[in-house]
Amino acid sequence: MIQSLTLTDFRSYAAATLSIAAGTVVLHGPNGAGKTNLLEALSLFTPGKGLRGATAPEMGRREPGESGGRAWAVAAVLTDGEEETKLGTGVQSPGAARRIVRIDGETAQPGRLLEHLRPVWATPEQDRLFSDARAERLKFFDRLVFAAEPDHAASVSAYEKALRERLRLLTDGAEGQPADPLWLDALELRLGEAGAAAAMARSAALATLQAAIDGRGDRPFPQADLGLTGEAEAMAGVGAGPEAIAEGIREGMARSRARDAAAGRSLYGPHRSDLTALHREKNRPAAEGSSGEQKALVLNLILAQIARLADQPAAPILLLDEAPAHLDTRRRAALFDEIEALGLQAFMTGTEAELFEPLRGRAQFVRVEGGGLTTEG
Ligand SMILES: Nc1ncnc2c1ncn2[C@@H]1O[C@H](COP(=O)(O)OP(=O)(O)OP(=O)(O)O)[C@@H](O)[C@H]1O
Missing domain, CATH: 3.40.50.300 (P-loop containing nucleotide triphosphate hydrolases)
Structure with a gap:
């Protein structure tokens, strides 16, 4: 202490x-x-x-x-x-x-x-976590993953770095001059590997967090049924291996090149995944809950996180x-x-x-x- x-x-x-x-x-x-x-x-x-x-x-x-x-x-x-x-x-x-x-x-x-030490925090900004922007929610969830799985931070940052490079390549090219496909292939290979590692860590953390939430059913805090959107996370959830998930990401990225170049944004990949939560008792999406309800859900999630970290050194x-x-x-x-x-x-x-x-x-x-x-x- x-x-x-x-x-x-x-x-x-x-x-x-x-x-x-x-x-x-x-x-x-x-x-x-x-x-x-x-x-x-x-x-x-x-x-x-x-x-x-x-x-x-x-x-x-x-x-x-x-x-x-x-x-x-x-x-x-x-x-x-x-x-x-x-x-x-x-x-x-x-x-x-x-x-x-x-x-x-x-x-x-x-x-x-x-x-x-493993600090875990909850701030007033999270009172509207479930109705906030998706990117903030994913960042929040990634931090929960990372606290038990330190390698997760490295996968996420390697993925984000390659994603930025890929977008620059897609959008910087002169008019009518397509980006170097070999370079894009290499970046998308890297995105596949790092993205698969991140998706697998997220999916595993979701399962242990849900188990910790379920194990806390007798408390006066609302329970959430958590989910993750995203193809890679869905594959990880049904037990697909890293190669298959990486290949799925790589293919999706390759398919999305023209669309991403036109939009100036990366529209496909596990950076677009989201954490979903259902207020179990009310059987309604957490996003529809009041600030107090969302706060109680987040606190329960944080306490579940503490419970699952209890066996860490x-x-x-x-x-x-x-x-x-x-x-x-x-x-x-x-x-x-x-x-x-x-x-x-x-x-x-x-x-x-x-x-x-x-x-x-x-x-x-x-x-x-x-x-x-x-x-x-
Ligand atoms: N780098 C800095 N140097 C000096 N003062 C700073 C710096 N960063 C923040 N502050 C000051 O810290 C104060 C904010 O402190 P803090 O957010 O901890 O308040 P708090 O007690 O949590 O307040 P509240 O109840 O409003 O949340 C502000 O007055 C701000 O100007």
């Missing part, structure tokens, strides 16, 4: 330290106080861009009038019984594009963070930004009880401490204000 967190020139924090004494930490304070910034800092203990999808320079603190962000650092001390591990991330020079990761003082590959930590908002009293109490029962470390934010009243005496309440963090009581 995380025992302490230190922020240096990170977002709105010049210097702040939080000693963590409980499994559940409640961060409360007015709008703009820095609650989400703190969750974002914790979300950086996994590879990638963190909870806001921000770049490293954006995260450096800027005083009014300063154009660029400063060098910044986020550090945590983890304890596991007797053992202590120090994790750190940040940039050493202002504006540096890539954050570096340190584990026990040594520079390490970001992927190694997964040996220590590194502990999941749960980051919930404004989770109690939109939840009725019954679901709010159930959420708190469940987090405690899961025995995991959770950080939750809200503008009012009262929203977390049932947790008094059971959680650490931290007031966030004026760039400082004050533990109460």
Whole structure:
């Protein structure tokens, strides 16, 4: 578990330290106080861009009038019984594009963070996850896949890179001069391989997530029946092997060349897949649900994700930004009880401490204000 967190020139924090004494930490304070910034800092203990999808320079603190962000650092001390591990991330020079990761003082590959922590988060942006743009939903789902299957990130980024190159080739050619077919063949071969790997990982993750959701049938959270659209995912779902799926993608891409060139967009392939969800109780698409219903579905999905990560070597930590908002009293109490029962470390934010009243005496309440963090009581 995380025992302490230190922020240096990170977002709105010049210097702040939080000693963590409980499994559940409640961060409360007015709008703009820095609650989400703190969750974002914790979300950086996994590879990638963190909870806001921000770049490293954006995260450096800027005083009014300063154009660029400063060098910044986020550090945590983890304890596991007797053992202590120090994790750190940040940039050493202002504006540096890539954050570096340190584990026990040594520079390490970001992927190694997964040996220590697996942050999982839910943000208010996800309140309309199921009625939002497809691309956002797929990104959300890919992150769930990646948390248990780190290779998935590499497949998705290899696929996206080849997809961009293919589109450039299709659209850059001079009028009447078709793109080099051999080059397109090579790119589509690569797209097939990377796309098949991504589709298979998605399909496998969907099955374990659905099983985890089904295993949580006795909770006061709505259940979702999940699905994935997309030919490659459908093939993976019925047990097709990587070669067959790759070939299917490659053929589809080859067929789609003229259409993609004319549209200036890539209209075929597993980047167009989507996560679907049916609100089981109501037997209606989740997309039709209210914000509160969608939020409860997403939280159930996140809790199912935590459940399926339980057997991983590194502990999941749960980051919930404004989770109690939109939840009725019954679901709010159930959420708190469940987090405690899961025995995991959770950080939750809200503008009012009262929203977390049932947790008094059971959680650490931290007031966030004026760039400082004050533990109460
Ligand atoms: N790079 C930066 N440097 C300095 N301040 C920043 C930087 N990035 C964001 N901020 C400031 O951080 C504040 C937002 O903090 P945050 O989003 O954590 O608030 P919050 O407590 O979650 O608020 P809310 O309750 O409204 O969600 C804003 O005042 C913003 O100007």
